[in-house]
Amino acid sequence: MKKARFTALQLLVHGAGWLPLAWLVFDFLTDNLTANPIQAIEQRSGIHAITFLLFSLACTPLASILDWKELPLRRKALGNYGFLYAAVHVATFFILDYGLNLAAIWRDVATKSFIILGAIAFLLLLPLAATSFRFWMKRLGKNWKRLHRLVYLITPLVVVHFFMAKKGDLLNLSGDIFQPFLYGGLAVALLLLRLPPIKKRLSRV
Amino acid sequence: MNSPIPSSEITPKQAYLSRRDFIKAAGILAGSMALAACAPDLLNAPASDPAELTTSAKTDELGDPLNSHKDIINYNNYYEFTTDKEGVARLAQNFPTSPWDVEVSGLVKTPRKFGVEDLIKSFPPEERIYRLRCVEAWSMVIPWLGFPLSKLLNLVEPTSAAKYVRFETVFKPAEMPGLKEPWYPWPYQEGLRLDEAMHDLTFLATGLYGGELPAQSGGGIRLVVPWKYGFKSIKAIVKIELTAEQPATMWSAIAPNEYGFYANVNPAVDHPRWSQASERRIGELARRDTLPFNGYAEQVASLYEGMDLAKNY
Numbered sequence: 001m002k003k004a005r006f007t008a009l010q011l012l013v014h015g016a017g018w019l020p021l022a023w024l025v026f027d028f029l030t031d032n033l034t035a036n037p038i039q040a041i042e043q044r045s046g047i048h049a050i051t052f053l054l055f056s057l058a059c060t061p062l063a064s065i066l067d068w069k070e071l072p073l074r075r076k077a078l079g080n081y082g083f084l085y086a087a088v089h090v091a092t093f094f095i096l097d098y099g100l101n102l103a104a105i106w107r108d109v110a111t112k113s114f115i116i117l118g119a120i121a122f123l124l125l126l127p128l129a130a131t132s133f134r135f136w137m138k139r140l141g142k143n144w145k146r147l148h149r150l151v152y153l154i155t156p157l158v159v160v161h162f163f164m165a166k167k168g169d170l171l172n173l174s175g176d177i178f179q180p181f182l183y184g185g186l187a188v189a190l191l192l193l194r195l196p197p198i199k200k201r202l203s204r205v
Numbered sequence: 206m207n208s209p210i211p212s213s214e215i216t217p218k219q220a221y222l223s224r225r226d227f228i229k230a231a232g233i234l235a236g237s238m239a240l241a242a243c244a245p246d247l248l249n250a251p252a253s254d255p256a257e258l259t260t261s262a263k264t265d266e267l268g269d270p271l272n273s274h275k276d277i278i279n280y281n282n283y284y285e286f287t288t289d290k291e292g293v294a295r296l297a298q299n300f301p302t303s304p305w306d307v308e309v310s311g312l313v314k315t316p317r318k319f320g321v322e323d324l325i326k327s328f329p330p331e332e333r334i335y336r337l338r339c340v341e342a343w344s345m346v347i348p349w350l351g352f353p354l355s356k357l358l359n360l361v362e363p364t365s366a367a368k369y370v371r372f373e374t375v376f377k378p379a380e381m382p383g384l385k386e387p388w389y390p391w392p393y394q395e396g397l398r399l400d401e402a403m404h405d406l407t408f409l410a411t412g413l414y415g416g417e418l419p420a421q422s423g424g425g426i427r428l429v430v431p432w433k434y435g436f437k438s439i440k441a442i443v444k445i446e447l448t449a450e451q452p453a454t455m456w457s458a459i460a461p462n463e464y465g466f467y468a469n470v471n472p473a474v475d476h477p478r479w480s481q482a483s484e485r486r487i488g489e490l491a492r493r494d495t496l497p498f499n500g501y502a503e504q505v506a507s508l509y510e511g512m513d514l515a516k517n518y
Contacts, residue, residue: 034291035280035487036343099491108480165478167341169460174388176288 013074017081020048021088038096045089046165047179050158052082054186057155061193064202076132079151083129090122114164121157124150152191159184259415260348261332267500269486271334272345274414276487281421282339283440284389285374285381297420300380302441305425309357311446312367319357321425325411327360328352332415333408335431337438338470338499342479345487349429350412355403363399363447370402371395371452372428373444389459395439396452396466397430398508406431406504409442432501434468465518469509470499474518 024044027033033040056078063071098105109115128148131137137144162183168175192198264270281293286300303321310316330350338344358370374393378384384391401407408429411418418424423440430437436456446452456464463477472482472495483492498505509517 035276036290036485038485038490039343096490097485097492101492104480104483104492107482111475112477112480114478167460167478168388169463172459174390174459176284177388178386 007070009070009074010077013077013081017052017077017084020044020085024088038092041092042089042097045085045092046162049082049085049089050162050183052078052085053151053155053158054183054190056082057151057187057190061190061199061202064199079148080129080132083125086122086125114161117157117164118161121154121161124154124157128154152194155187155191159187260334262334262348265334265336265346267336269336269346271348272487277345277347277413278419278422280345280487282341282435283383283421283423284386285383285391285393285441286421287383293421294419296382300420302418302420302424305443307426307442307445309361309445309447311371311448312364313447314362314364315360317361321411324352324357324409324426328356330412333406333410333429333431335406335408335429336499337429337431337435338484338495340434340436340464340468340476340479340481342481342484342495343487344484344499348414349408349410350415350418351408351410351426351429353405354407354409354428355405357409357445358402358447361447366449367447368399369448369451370397370399371444371446371448372397372439372442373446374439375441375443390455393439393455394452395428395437395454396448397437398451399447400508401430401505404505404508406501432470432498432505434464434470436464437468467509467514467517469505469514469518470495471497471514471518473497474515 024033024041028037028041056075059071059075059078063069094100094105098108109119128150131140131144131147140147159180163170163177163180166176166180168177168180170177170180193202258274260271262271279294280290281297282290283293283297286293286296305321306318307321307324308316308318329352331352332348332350334346334348336344337347354370372395375381376384376392397407408431410423410427410429411425413419413422418427420441423438426442427440428438428442437454451466454464454466456468457466470481475481480492481495484495485492496502
């Protein structure tokens with residue numbers, strides 16, 4: 001008998017990866033994207049991007065905790081879905097929101113540090129997405145792993161970008177901060193789990 | 206032969222209007238059955254424009270069309286219910302807006318409690334078509350019904366010590382689920398300088414689009430200050446207080462570096478999050494330039510003569 005081509009986890013990852021995009025398109029076609037659809041696309045694609053980045057970051061520590069060897073193999077796909085939604089997010093901003101009016105974009109980007117942080121995070125994501133093909137993995141060898149450690153920088157940038165995009169004040173602990181708090185807490189936890197002393201303890205469990 | 210129709214046979218207007226709505230809804234229902242499983246919200250969505258919405262004009266004085274009633278009553282920033290703008294209408298649907306009382310107190314000669322119904326009788330509603338510019342860089346054109354705030358203030362006679370007006374939103378945690386959020390210094394409060402409050406453009410709205418003011422739009426009674434960012438136009442007011450000191454306001458308490466007391470629409474003063482130079486009119490695709498004082502500069506700029514508006518944002 002022929003072996004199944006895809007594992008259940010693989011199907012789950014790819015299903016989950018495309019579902020939010022399908023949902024977004026469905027809501028767009030059924031005029032279900034609020035009275036302010038462009039902003040809704042921006043916000044939803046942004047949340048999806050962070051979610052998949054965190055999923056991708058969760059693979060390694062969860063693999064040690066659950067002793068689930070297949071998880072790290074799905075890391076890359078999850079990261080790529082994170083990039084997909086980040087790209088939708090950025091494209092919406094440039095094309096739909098600002099109609100490629102570079103002067104208006106520049107005027108606003110220059111005065112809004114949260115957009116600058118988001119832009120840096122996206123620029124750093126580009127080489128990771130571009131080198132996600134097997135060809136580049138082989139070609140870069142050890143450096144591939146080094147390069148992809150950039151995600152440890154990208155994640156905090158994205159979380160801070162999210163915090164600042166919300167109508168609230170983190171230092172005051174007031175405003176619309178629950179959701180960024182949730183994502184920020186997860187990001188911090190997932191990064192802490194990678195610190196050598198904690199990592200050692202995890203793998204011993 | 207002349208056979209007059211007995212009056213009992215004539216369908217009252219309200220009934221046939223709602224019947225027409227029902228037929229329309231039934232059509233939508235049938236059409237969306239197939240989608241119902243994946244998008245139950247389509248079925249629960251509040252009804253679109255009632256057939257009978259009367260307004261005195263179809264545009265504002267600049268010639269821009271009114272936003273649809275549907276968009277106005279389904280896209281609301283009202284954190285007492287939820288931070289989800291599209292979720293407010295559903296959560297507020299059973300919120301009672303009538304009867305509604307407003308207490309006017311503080312530095313006035315005759316402090317009083319008013320019922321909104323009585324206010325409507327004393328000050329016959331007039332229509333004002335105003336642009337509403339949210340600090341989040343979106344805007345709408347809305348036909349309000351109501352009366353100038355100055356009429357109410359003149360009734361209670363502010364004393365010479367009164368310099369500011371403080372407004373407070375109703376606080377009903379059992380009916381307003383957003384009030385359970387611990388991150389906000391509830392209740393919502395706002396304020397105006399007395400001369401701003403007395404300006405003829407400053408309006409108390411009790412109706413919308415020729416009808417009543419729904420809960421999600423700020424009913425029983427709300428403030429509308431069209432040259433300021435939307436958050437100044439406080440909803441569901443239960444207290445109005447004349448004070449000598451500048452009152453604290455909700456958003457400037459949360460993030461004073463972002464939201465000032467004045468909050469005049471000003472494309473020249475940046476906000477760290479949203480463009481204040483441009484905005485998206487709900488229903489339009491392209492951004493449009495934001496006008497100083499939201500297009501009301503001619504009427505209100507003199508209130509701020511000599512003030513540094515970059516400092517007093």
